[in-house]
Amino acid sequence: MIHDLIAIIDEYWLLLLIGQYPNGPLGGLANTLILSALSIVLAFPFAILLAFGRLSKYRVLRWPVTVLVYVTRGVPLLMLVLWSYFLVPLLTGADVPSFLTMLTTLVVYQGAFLSEIIRAGIVALGQGQMDAARALGHSYFSAMRYVILPQALYNMIPSMLSTFVATIKDTTLGYVINVPDLTFAASQVNNQLLTQPFQVFLILALTYYVICWSLTWLTNVVERRITRRRAGLIAPKRRGQFQTSLTPNATEQP
Amino acid sequence: MTASISSFAKDQTIRLADVRKSYGDYDVLKGIDATVARGEVVVICGPSGSGKSTLIRTVNRLEEINSGSIFFEGQDVHAQMSGRELNRLRSRIGFVFQSFNLFPHLSAVDNVAMSPIRVKGVAPAEAHEKALKLLDRVGLREKANSYPGQLSGGQQQRVAIARALAMEPPVMLFDEPTSALDPEMVGEVLNVMKSLAAEGMTMMCVTHEMGFARDVADRIWFIDAGQIIETATPEEFFKNPRHPRAQRFLADLRH
Numbered sequence: 001m002i003h004d005l006i007a008i009i010d011e012y013w014l015l016l017l018i019g020q021y022p023n024g025p026l027g028g029l030a031n032t033l034i035l036s037a038l039s040i041v042l043a044f045p046f047a048i049l050l051a052f053g054r055l056s057k058y059r060v061l062r063w064p065v066t067v068l069v070y071v072t073r074g075v076p077l078l079m080l081v082l083w084s085y086f087l088v089p090l091l092t093g094a095d096v097p098s099f100l101t102m103l104t105t106l107v108v109y110q111g112a113f114l115s116e117i118i119r120a121g122i123v124a125l126g127q128g129q130m131d132a133a134r135a136l137g138h139s140y141f142s143a144m145r146y147v148i149l150p151q152a153l154y155n156m157i158p159s160m161l162s163t164f165v166a167t168i169k170d171t172t173l174g175y176v177i178n179v180p181d182l183t184f185a186a187s188q189v190n191n192q193l194l195t196q197p198f199q200v201f202l203i204l205a206l207t208y209y210v211i212c213w214s215l216t217w218l219t220n221v222v223e224r225r226i227t228r229r230r231a232g233l234i235a236p237k238r239r240g241q242f243q244t245s246l247t248p249n250a251t252e253q254p
Numbered sequence: 255m256t257a258s259i260s261s262f263a264k265d266q267t268i269r270l271a272d273v274r275k276s277y278g279d280y281d282v283l284k285g286i287d288a289t290v291a292r293g294e295v296v297v298i299c300g301p302s303g304s305g306k307s308t309l310i311r312t313v314n315r316l317e318e319i320n321s322g323s324i325f326f327e328g329q330d331v332h333a334q335m336s337g338r339e340l341n342r343l344r345s346r347i348g349f350v351f352q353s354f355n356l357f358p359h360l361s362a363v364d365n366v367a368m369s370p371i372r373v374k375g376v377a378p379a380e381a382h383e384k385a386l387k388l389l390d391r392v393g394l395r396e397k398a399n400s401y402p403g404q405l406s407g408g409q410q411q412r413v414a415i416a417r418a419l420a421m422e423p424p425v426m427l428f429d430e431p432t433s434a435l436d437p438e439m440v441g442e443v444l445n446v447m448k449s450l451a452a453e454g455m456t457m458m459c460v461t462h463e464m465g466f467a468r469d470v471a472d473r474i475w476f477i478d479a480g481q482i483i484e485t486a487t488p489e490e491f492f493k494n495p496r497h498p499r500a501q502r503f504l505a506d507l508r509h
Contacts, residue, residue, distance in 0.1 A: 001387065004332075018331070026437075048297050070283040092380075127352055128351065128355040129355060129357065131351070131355065132349075132355035132357070133352060133357075134341075134344060134348035135314055135316060135344055135347070135351075135418075136344070136345060136349075136373060136417070136418070136421060137341045137342065137344045137345025137368065137369065137373040137421060138341065138372065138373055138375075139337060139338070139341050140337075142372055146368060146372055147357055149356075150359050151358065152457055154359065
């Protein structure tokens with residue numbers, strides 16, 4: 001059994017790692033990681049915008065964003081993937097690469113989930129922080145930028161990391177629209193071997209497990225750190241711009 | 255606006271004219287008329303639910319009003335104005351909250367220095383120097399690098415006062431600044447407020463600290479059910495309250 005696994009990895013490691021590249025498109029684990037990273041990096045600012053929209057006092061902003069978030073959260077990701085895959089070319093006439101289709105869908109889907117986490121983080125701070133900032137003369141966005149978001153995002157780091165883990169797992173659904181990712185590569189290997197599906201998909205599962213477990217482990221470390229920091233056991237890291245010669249102790253803090 | 259400034263008596267910092275506010279059917283403020291002169295310390299007292307906090311929050315427009323007007327140095331606070339104008343106006347009215355509302359992610363000195371830097375564009379080094387002076391003034395120079403979570407309630411409120419002072423406001427509003435404090439910490443905050451008053455700061459304070467009112471206030475406004483029903487000097491108010499509601503309020507306090 002172990003022998004089979006090693007033999008498969010030995011034979012197909014390059015395909016699993018980078019797909020057909022350089023003879024075809026980049027695929028395999030590399031493409032999975034790129035797709036995940038891009039989804040996360042793009043979903044994050046998108047989610048902040050959605051959260052602002054959800055919290056806006058203007059209905060023209062709040063309502064459409066709320067509908068978008070609710071619909072997106074209420075529909076299985078696979079449906080969204082298929083919709084974008086078949087509908088976007090039909091509506092626009094453009095031939096969109098499946099990687100781009102998957103990326104966009106993931107950004108919207110994860111953005112919707114992340115936006116609710118960020119919104120919860122903002123709401124949980126209470127009105128007092130915003131009042132204090134406004135009373136000092138900060139504009140709404142200045143208050144968000146310097147007072148609300150630094151706290152809300154920091155408090156929500158564990159939840160956001162969980163969403164990032166979910167994003168990595170969700171990239172597997174790209175398989176149904178032929179995104180050449182790790183799952184796609186594993187399936188190609190399986191088609192060539194035909195007789196060892198259990199071994200092939202065990203390798204696939206283990207690979208995802210290692211990636212996601214590492215991130216979950218990181219989540220737990222961060223969570224513990226935040227708990228300890230709140231208990232006053234370690235001082236928060238200082239912001240660079242506020243370190244001046246007038247606050248000499250600043251740089252001595254761990 | 256020019257007209258309102260010229261018609262505005264020079265020594266009046268704040269003027270409230272028939273200020274009314276309601277939440278649905280419930281009238282919180284039922285026509286408040288009052289003025290605060292420059293350098294005057296006004297203490298607003300009254301039973302809970304009488305509208306004291308709502309009133310003081312309308313002065314820097316943290317609460318909107320339904321009708322009437324509030325003038326701050328001749329400018330109508332509740333007039334139509336751009337966001338930028340309102341921000342500038344608010345930055346000139348110091349406000350101290352019952353629950354301190356310090357920014358927990360910033361150290362004491364950064365709490366004080368941040369808004370001068372971000373709102374007024376003061377150079378960071380200069381803002382820090384001034385923040386340290388202000389912390390010194392409220393007796394917390396050595397706590398400059400502590401975070402709010404590491405400070406006691408009384409210390410937090412003193413940092414909050416320093417933070418408000420950092421914007422150099424000509425007037426300071428206090429919304430029950432000692433109500434959330436343990437009794438042994440009330441004194442340190444009141445002392446800071448007393449020293450501010452002694453330096454000639456114009457102040458409006460909602461408070462239940464009758465000792466502070468007696469010692470520091472120039473005038474007391476007694477509010478009940480959304481109306482100022484008595485305005486008096488502390489001497490008159492404590493010795494000889496005219497309104498029966500005020501008499502009962504003071505009698506209840508003595509128990």
